[in-house]
Amino acid sequence: MKKKIAIFTTGWGSEILSQFLTGMQDALRSEQADLFLFLCYPTYIDTLAMKRGEMNIFTLPDLHDFDGAVIFGSGLDFKDRVDDIIARSKKAGIPVIMQGSRREGISFVGSDNYQATKNMCEHLTREHGVKRISFFAGTTDSLDSELRLKAVRDYLEENDRSEDLTEVFYTKWENAAVTRHVNEICAEGAELPDVFICANDGLAMECCVTLSNNSYEVPKDVLVCGYDHIDDSQVFDPSISSVDQCFTEMGAAAGKLWLELMAGAEPGKTHIIPCQFIPGDSCGCYETRNSDKMRRRKGREAFSKRAMTTYFNRKLNLIDSTILSCLTYQDFKRNLHRLLAENHDYEGDSFHILLEPNFGLSIYDPNIRLNTKGYSKQLEVLYSTEDGVSFKEDRFSSSELIPGYDPEGPNHLYVFLPLHEADEAYGYIIFRDCMEKVENHFLHTYQSRMGLVFDKFRHALSLDLINKRLLDLMRRDPLTNVNNRMAYEDKEKYIQSKINSETASDFAIAMFDVNNLKLVNDSFGHDAGDEYLIRACHLICNIFKHSPVYRVGGDEFIAILSGNDFEDREHLKEDLDHHMSPYSNRLPLPSDYVSIACGISVYVPGKDMSVQDVVKRADEEMYRVKALMKQSAS
Numbered sequence: 001m002k003k004k005i006a007i008f009t010t011g012w013g014s015e016i017l018s019q020f021l022t023g024m025q026d027a028l029r030s031e032q033a034d035l036f037l038f039l040c041y042p043t044y045i046d047t048l049a050m051k052r053g054e055m056n057i058f059t060l061p062d063l064h065d066f067d068g069a070v071i072f073g074s075g076l077d078f079k080d081r082v083d084d085i086i087a088r089s090k091k092a093g094i095p096v097i098m099q100g101s102r103r104e105g106i107s108f109v110g111s112d113n114y115q116a117t118k119n120m121c122e123h124l125t126r127e128h129g130v131k132r133i134s135f136f137a138g139t140t141d142s143l144d145s146e147l148r149l150k151a152v153r154d155y156l157e158e159n160d161r162s163e164d165l166t167e168v169f170y171t172k173w174e175n176a177a178v179t180r181h182v183n184e185i186c187a188e189g190a191e192l193p194d195v196f197i198c199a200n201d202g203l204a205m206e207c208c209v210t211l212s213n214n215s216y217e218v219p220k221d222v223l224v225c226g227y228d229h230i231d232d233s234q235v236f237d238p239s240i241s242s243v244d245q246c247f248t249e250m251g252a253a254a255g256k257l258w259l260e261l262m263a264g265a266e267p268g269k270t271h272i273i274p275c276q277f278i279p280g281d282s283c284g285c286y287e288t289r290n291s292d293k294m295r296r297r298k299g300r301e302a303f304s305k306r307a308m309t310t311y312f313n314r315k316l317n318l319i320d321s322t323i324l325s326c327l328t329y330q331d332f333k334r335n336l337h338r339l340l341a342e343n344h345d346y347e348g349d350s351f352h353i354l355l356e357p358n359f360g361l362s363i364y365d366p367n368i369r370l371n372t373k374g375y376s377k378q379l380e381v382l383y384s385t386e387d388g389v390s391f392k393e394d395r396f397s398s399s400e401l402i403p404g405y406d407p408e409g410p411n412h413l414y415v416f417l418p419l420h421e422a423d424e425a426y427g428y429i430i431f432r433d434c435m436e437k438v439e440n441h442f443l444h445t446y447q448s449r450m451g452l453v454f455d456k457f458r459h460a461l462s463l464d465l466i467n468k469r470l471l472d473l474m475r476r477d478p479l480t481n482v483n484n485r486m487a488y489e490d491k492e493k494y495i496q497s498k499i500n501s502e503t504a505s506d507f508a509i510a511m512f513d514v515n516n517l518k519l520v521n522d523s524f525g526h527d528a529g530d531e532y533l534i535r536a537c538h539l540i541c542n543i544f545k546h547s548p549v550y551r552v553g554g555d556e557f558i559a560i561l562s563g564n565d566f567e568d569r570e571h572l573k574e575d576l577d578h579h580m581s582p583y584s585n586r587l588p589l590p591s592d593y594v595s596i597a598c599g600i601s602v603y604v605p606g607k608d609m610s611v612q613d614v615v616k617r618a619d620e621e622m623y624r625v626k627a628l629m630k631q632s633a634s
Contacts, residue, residue, distance in 0.1 A: 023251025
């Protein structure tokens with residue numbers, strides 16, 4: 001049976017993460033071990049609820065079922081989450097390895113940022129005469145960022161130049177923070193430093209772009225350096241002078257360290273990978289490396305990536321239109337499953353969407369809340385195929401993580417992504433063996449678009465149901481609970497449209513007027529009058545039980561007769577007369593007294609040009625009957 005290693009991180013450092021995972025897979029190639037990557041995309045500027053919703057995916061695995069845990073700290077910089085994963089790993093009795101940040105007693109793999117940063121400073125001083133340095137840091141609790149900053153400070157202090165560190169600005173790893181700050185410096189006309197040292201290559205490239213937008217050239221006017229030596233920074237113009245942290249080698253070291261821990265090595269072991277500062281165009285070292293070769297390779301790849309992006313966007317748009325056109329939750333499940341079954345080239349033959357069992361129920365009842373911490377024990381299978389074999393059951397135990405998982409097959413990488421709105425869990429998605437999708441942020445785009453369209457569908461359907469309920473309330477008479485005048489007017493317009501198009505079916509209008517309501521109100525009060533109206537309405541509805549009945553006035557009702565009621569209208573009228581009390585305008589009236597005048601008129605095609613023509617005749621007939629009833633009682 002294969003071993004299982006859980007890996008926890010965010011996906012923002014996608015290129016270095018893919019390098020690290022590749023290194024781990026290479027180190028474990030001769031072992032039977034699957035990697036389970038629990039991935040999400042929170043940012044520091046997200047709301048607390050949004051962060052919780054994203055990082056809820058970390059709570060999914062029961063670590064008692066795993067053989068090890070790895071925390072990729074270069075992507076996961078949320079202390080409380082890291083502490084929780086460590087505590088759960090210890091409770092489960094499995095080895096845990098950290099990368100990028102340290103915890104006492106926890107095994108660690110990292111890179112020698114410190115010495116490589118001092119080498120960077122030495123190069124900038126010796127080759128370029130740099131004096132004034134501005135440092136764009138990540139966060140105060142990032143081990144990598146703070147270690148790099150310490151190396152800069154230590155180098156300057158060792159050379160009696162501490163004052164040359166003119167500024168430390170914390171970006172929280174947000175490129176937009178770099179843009180705002182550089183724009184402020186330029187707007188104030190402040191003197192630029194000799195170099196901006198940025199805590200990663202993304203910040204460095206953003207710095208170059210913003211300087212260019214403010215008419216400064218890199219490296220002519222100011223130098224820029226970064227960290228990570230990612231492909232994008234190598235093909236950037238100017239190519240970024242950077243520190244290669246050797247993440248592939250670091251991943252391999254993590255895999256080997258896990259094997260050592262499984263063999264009985266003591267926890268807390270440290271493995272440090274040497275780093276290398278690599279000069280580039282952004283510090284003026286144009287001849288140091290051939291970035292043009294990398295640019296040509298990237299240009300060659302651009303065509304296939306553009307084609308994939310075009311296809312990918314079309315697929316997402318098709319998912320959007322499929323889901324948003326659904327009128328019920330059952331339509332949503334059926335249509336999305338059909339779409340993925342017919343076309344899953346992008347998702348692959350091993351792909352799963354699992355939903356919270358209350359997701360569908362919450363659409364129809366706003367009082368039903370979804371989980372905000374963890375996932376339900378039983379999840380609803382929206383779509384599931386493993387190695388091309390569909391999972392046949394409607395429900396699946398979340399503790400098993402993957403429907404159809406093979407514990408004996410070849411090694412795989414499984415990636416788990418959360419579906420949610422704010423902190424409410426919708427479920428999760430699973431991709432398999434998708435390293436290129438991790439690297440190019442396609443997974444993030446897929447997850448966020450899927451979550452967004454699920455959210456839109458849920459709210460649109462909920463609002464539609466609420467509107468229908470409100471409309472039903474607006475169209476219903478609160479006393480008798482039959483349709484009111486508004487509902488009748490809508491129905492009249494619909495029938496009129498049929499008359500206009502000469503497609504109207506046979507129908508008749510029955511008009512009813514409740515006799516002696518004023519007498520009852522004046523003699524016994526309005527509560528008695530209300531009870532009288534309810535009795536009269538019940539009688540009408542019981543007789544004309546296949547026809548819609550409307551209360552259109554204080555004591556007036558209309559029924560639109562069609563089908564069997566239309567065919568039997570004369571017998572139904574006789575039945576109504578039979579169940580009524582004799583007309584009387586003298587007190588006392590019996591407690592079950594009901595007297596109704598009824599007139600019925602049939603729609604005559606070719607003669608009646610409007611519904612009102614039929615209504616008018618029914619009204620005249622009703623008043624004729626009422627007069628006869630009064631005459632017979634005198």
